Amino acid sequence: MDTTLDKSIVNIDEMVLNMGPQHPSTHGVLRLKIHTDGEVVSKIEPIIGYLHRCFEKHCENLSYEQIVPFTDRCDYLASMHMDHAYSIAVEKLLDIELPERVEYIRVIIAELQRIASHLVAIGTFGLDVGAITPFTWTIRDRERVLDLFEALCGARLLYNYIWPGGVSHDLSPKFIQRTQEFLEYFETQIFEYNELLTGNKIFIERTADVGVMPADVAVNFGVTGPSLRGSGVNYDLRKTQPYSIYDKFDFNVPVGEGTMGTVGDSWDRYWVRMVEMEESIKIIRQAMASLPDGDVHAAMQKKIRPAKGDVYSRYESARGDVGIYIQSNGKNVPLRLKMRSPAFCNLSVLGEIGEGWMISDVITILGSLDIVLGEIDR
Amino acid sequence: MDVNKIFESISTIEGIVLNSEANVIMVPSASLLAVADKFKNDIDLNFDFLMCVTALDNGDSENFTIAYNFHSNKHNHSVELRVVVVDGEGVPSLASIWKTADWHEREAYDLMGIKFIGHPELKRILLPEDWEGFPLRKNYKVADYYHGVPIPKDKSYWE
Numbered sequence: 001m002d003t004t005l006d007k008s009i010v011n012i013d014e015m016v017l018n019m020g021p022q023h024p025s026t027h028g029v030l031r032l033k034i035h036t037d038g039e040v041v042s043k044i045e046p047i048i049g050y051l052h053r054c055f056e057k058h059c060e061n062l063s064y065e066q067i068v069p070f071t072d073r074c075d076y077l078a079s080m081h082m083d084h085a086y087s088i089a090v091e092k093l094l095d096i097e098l099p100e101r102v103e104y105i106r107v108i109i110a111e112l113q114r115i116a117s118h119l120v121a122i123g124t125f126g127l128d129v130g131a132i133t134p135f136t137w138t139i140r141d142r143e144r145v146l147d148l149f150e151a152l153c154g155a156r157l158l159y160n161y162i163w164p165g166g167v168s169h170d171l172s173p174k175f176i177q178r179t180q181e182f183l184e185y186f187e188t189q190i191f192e193y194n195e196l197l198t199g200n201k202i203f204i205e206r207t208a209d210v211g212v213m214p215a216d217v218a219v220n221f222g223v224t225g226p227s228l229r230g231s232g233v234n235y236d237l238r239k240t241q242p243y244s245i246y247d248k249f250d251f252n253v254p255v256g257e258g259t260m261g262t263v264g265d266s267w268d269r270y271w272v273r274m275v276e277m278e279e280s281i282k283i284i285r286q287a288m289a290s291l292p293d294g295d296v297h298a299a300m301q302k303k304i305r306p307a308k309g310d311v312y313s314r315y316e317s318a319r320g321d322v323g324i325y326i327q328s329n330g331k332n333v334p335l336r337l338k339m340r341s342p343a344f345c346n347l348s349v350l351g352e353i354g355e356g357w358m359i360s361d362v363i364t365i366l367g368s369l370d371i372v373l374g375e376i377d378r
Numbered sequence: 379m380d381v382n383k384i385f386e387s388i389s390t391i392e393g394i395v396l397n398s399e400a401n402v403i404m405v406p407s408a409s410l411l412a413v414a415d416k417f418k419n420d421i422d423l424n425f426d427f428l429m430c431v432t433a434l435d436n437g438d439s440e441n442f443t444i445a446y447n448f449h450s451n452k453h454n455h456s457v458e459l460r461v462v463v464v465d466g467e468g469v470p471s472l473a474s475i476w477k478t479a480d481w482h483e484r485e486a487y488d489l490m491g492i493k494f495i496g497h498p499e500l501k502r503i504l505l506p507e508d509w510e511g512f513p514l515r516k517n518y519k520v521a522d523y524y525h526g527v528p529i530p531k532d533k534s535y536w537e
Contacts, residue, residue: 048503048504049502049503049504049505049506052504052505054513056489056514057513057514060514219426219427219451220426220476220477220478221477221478222427222428222429222476222477222478233451235451240451240454241454309400310400310445312430312432312445312447312458314429321429323429323430323447325430325432325445325447327434335434336432336434336435336514338430338432338433340429340430340447340482344481345478345481348477348478348480348481349477352477377504378504
């Protein structure tokens with residue numbers, strides 16, 4: 001019997017499926033316009049902007065100190081990173097030296113934040129592919145990091161902690177003790193996650209070889225962060241262009257090796273985040289062992305008035321390369337502030353690598369890219 | 379490579395000027411594609427990353443500057459290019475060379491109203507399709523109504 005499809009009698013039109021804006025697996029208010037041919041996806045159009053809050057326009061009417069709460073709200077899963085990225089840009093513009101204690105505190109906090117952010121990424125990724133227990137575990141451990149931050153500055157999600165020129169509160173000895181306790185506890189937990197999720201046969205079946213992102217495609221689309229390193233590209237600003245005091249610490253940059261499938265598949269992107277948390281523990285331990293004394297407010301200026309000029313500074317956040325472009329005209333308000341958000345570029349690749357997969361695989365791929373809509377839409 | 383050496387290696391291209399004070403290379407929009415081609419394909423430059431495209435209003439909403447930040451992963455060097463355009467004139471799109479430019483140029487069009495010639499799909503990205511005006515321009519005035527709904531402008535609307 002001839003089994004080829006007679007296209008004159010069968011309707012083979014594409015079906016357009018709207019996923020989102022209100023959908024649990026789009027990680028926020030993202031709408032995906034998916035063209036499907038049967039169950040297979042032939043085209044994906046991400047439609048963004050539902051969370052646009054005019055961040056850049058607001059910044060043109062706020063003084064440099066007032067912008068920090070707004071940067072908090074860009075990437076709300078890694079607020080400390082956004083504050084840090086912005087503060088580094090302003091400090092570059094002001095050309096000031098920071099007390100060493102401030103730099104050490106910032107590194108400790110940034111790496112704790114990286115752990116907290118990756119925990120959400122890993123947990124929700126598990127949830128996307130059907131593993132519910134890991135999510136409850138990762139969120140439980142993220143709570144412990146949030147408890148630390150609450151003890152530090154009073155806030156659990158939007159910290160307003162890292163300011164241009166310093167940090168708002170000094171670390172207490174109690175905080176260091178609690179952080180040490182957390183790290184000891186957390187190391188055993190990473191082992192548990194690996195037992196539960198990393199080596200899980202169903203998880204590997206769902207993620208390995210799915211959504212392979214070749215290195216040249218990733219670079220061409222400007223993908224950065226763990227998503228890029230999953231494709232085997234060794235690119236981490238903490239190593240290649242060390243900012244703050246990252247050159248003082250000994251840590252490795254994990255890259256995807258295709259352990260379970262092909263280099264650059266969803267499993268590799270997941271695995272890079274997993275190993276990065278272990279590297280963050282290393283950095284925090286080293287920073288806490290050599291934490292110097294000092295006044296954390298010493299370099300802070302009462303009124304920030306940078307000289308005329310432009311600056312573009314880059315920062316490695318939990319999601320990738322944050323770029324802050326500030327144009328100053330010598331007043332206390334920036335003339336223009338542009339944020340290059342990493343998840344914006346990471347999402348743009350979805351249309352390229354998501355084609356040809358099943359709808360359920362698109363959810364896997366989207367989860368492995370770890371996007372935060374607050375930062376994409378700004 | 380620092381910016382001086384990068385400038386030297388592309389200095390044969392017409393019209394480019396080195397702004398040594400700000401460490402940026404000024405490129406006329408007619409030469410942008412030639413520079414981009416060299417950046418991408420020259421082995422010694424090899425800028426594989428286009429990090430950021432920033433549209434800047436020069437103050438009067440008549441002249442705009444577009445800043446391109448490039449980075450090479452292989453050589454670990456970066457450079458900034460700037461193109462100055464007059465309102466209404468287009469800039470060649472780099473979306474066919476670096477895919478990063480696709481969404482970044484759409485954003486620059488959406489918020490600043492810069493036209494990119496040769497862009498595959500130049501339409502709004504963050505704002506709704508029917509939005510009027512370009513909000514990041516210095517002369518932007520907030521409309522009174524959006525689809526018949528008054529737009530609040532001061533506290534009297536909600537207090």
